[in-house]
Amino acid sequence: MxxxxxxxxxxxIIIFIINLALSPMKRVSxxxxxxxxxxxxxxxxxxxxxxxxxxxxxxxxxxxxxxxxSIVLIIFGALFLNLFHEIGTMHRRGRHVEMVAIFxxxxxxxxxxxxFLTGTIYSVQNRLNQxxxxxxxxxxxxxxxxLQLLKAQIxxxxxxxxxxxxxxxxxxxxxxxxxxxxxxSEMLRYVIEDCGNEKVPLKNETAYIQSFxxxxxMKNPGERDIVFTHEIxxxxxxxxxxxxxPFIENxxxxxxxxxDTKGYIHIHLIEKEGNLTFTVKNTLFTDRTILPxxxxxxxxxxxxxEIIYPNQYKLNIDHKRNEFxxxxxxxxx
Numbered sequence: 001m002x003x004x005x006x007x008x009x010x011x012x013i014i015i016f017i018i019n020l021a022l023s024p025m026k027r028v029s030x031x032x033x034x035x036x037x038x039x040x041x042x043x044x045x046x047x048x049x050x051x052x053x054x055x056x057x058x059x060x061x062x063x064x065x066x067x068x069x070s071i072v073l074i075i076f077g078a079l080f081l082n083l084f085h086e087i088g089t090m091h092r093r094g095r096h097v098e099m100v101a102i103f104x105x106x107x108x109x110x111x112x113x114x115x116f117l118t119g120t121i122y123s124v125q126n127r128l129n130q131x132x133x134x135x136x137x138x139x140x141x142x143x144x145x146x147l148q149l150l151k152a153q154i155x156x157x158x159x160x161x162x163x164x165x166x167x168x169x170x171x172x173x174x175x176x177x178x179x180x181x182x183x184x185s186e187m188l189r190y191v192i193e194d195c196g197n198e199k200v201p202l203k204n205e206t207a208y209i210q211s212f213x214x215x216x217x218m219k220n221p222g223e224r225d226i227v228f229t230h231e232i233x234x235x236x237x238x239x240x241x242x243x244x245x246p247f248i249e250n251x252x253x254x255x256x257x258x259x260d261t262k263g264y265i266h267i268h269l270i271e272k273e274g275n276l277t278f279t280v281k282n283t284l285f286t287d288r289t290i291l292p293x294x295x296x297x298x299x300x301x302x303x304x305x306e307i308i309y310p311n312q313y314k315l316n317i318d319h320k321r322n323e324f325x326x327x328x329x330x331x332x333x
Contacts, residue, residue, distance in 0.1 A: 015111070016040045022107065039108060042077055043115045049073075050119035051126075059123070070116055078109040162187065165215060176218040183215050191242070199238035202271060206230050209244060209267070216252060224257055225264035232271045237332055240308045244269070244278050246297030247326045251282035254324060260285075274333025281325040305330075 019036045050070070058066035162184050169177040190208050194200050213228055248267060257263035263283040270277045298317075305313050309330055316327045 012040060012044060015043065015115075019107075019111070039081055039111070042081060043111060046073060046077060046112060047115050047119045050116055051123045055120065055123040059120075070120075074109070074112045074116060077112050081108045159188070162215070165218075169218060174218070180215060180218045183211060183218070187211050187215065195241040198240070200241045201235065202232055202237050202239050202276070203235040205239060205241060205244065206232065206269060208242075209248065209269070212245065212248060213267075223261070225261075225266075226257070227265070228267045228269075230269040232269070233273065234271060237271060237274065237276075239276070239330070239332060240304060243301055243304065244280075244328075246301050247278075247280050247328075249297060251280050251324070254284055255282035256285050257283070271332070274331060276328075276330045276332055278328040278330075279326065281323060284320070284322055284324045 016036060019039065020033070054066060054069060058069065166177065166180050166184060169180050174180075187208065190204065190211075194204055210228060213226060217224070217226070248265075251265045251267075255263045255265050257265060260283075265282045266280070268277075268279045302315065305315065312331045314329045318325045318327075
């Protein structure tokens, strides 16, 4: 037996007991017991007629008709039960009996109004719950669709940048061109296969970041102030893939580290007890022209964070005169 049905049974038993307790007679007779049982049957009939037929058919479309039918049913029910009670007490006459009849009639009218209102409130609440569940399902479907679209934007963007790097190595006839193709193959495998999953181990994301930096170093040999440190307490803790790369790509794009040896990129990744902190800082030159479409990757990450980690992350982007910094905290536990 479901919890819902059990609660309804308990509800009707309580009403029956209250009615017996409110009996004007000192002792509850068999006739009184049968009469209260008949009243309860009518309450139950009225309640389920309301929630199963009247409310679904009339409440939304013809609300005035719904209330008119309700009033007619309640009045008819009160008259019917009062008539039944009078028939049962015809052999008794007197002022006391008349007062009891008035009390019982008023009591039945009040109970039917309460039962009908309870059925209406129950139906309204049930409909609201169904609408909330449906709304939640639609929102989840919408968020999943949006998330898939956002993830789909990652692959072409990454491939475009990687092919540009390989083209540069090939154009310069670098000996590292074959190695860069192999590195690209490893990175593509991660992007295409692993990133298709909702979450990946943090160690895989860390390895990808390292490969990304190594890939860049192949294109730009020589000393560069590029630092990547990571302190991971739980290597297997899972995270949404490709969250950090747009920030790292942004740092390479605007640090001018290829042109100026004074430029720097410092990346730090720390995870402890499920709390992850990602930091990236890079030099910034205000005189550099911002290319069309810049910032789309970061906007993408912000959307993904809102979908995947609502109320679980804090993102702080600080834009100073000569430095751009990003600090992202995520609670992964």
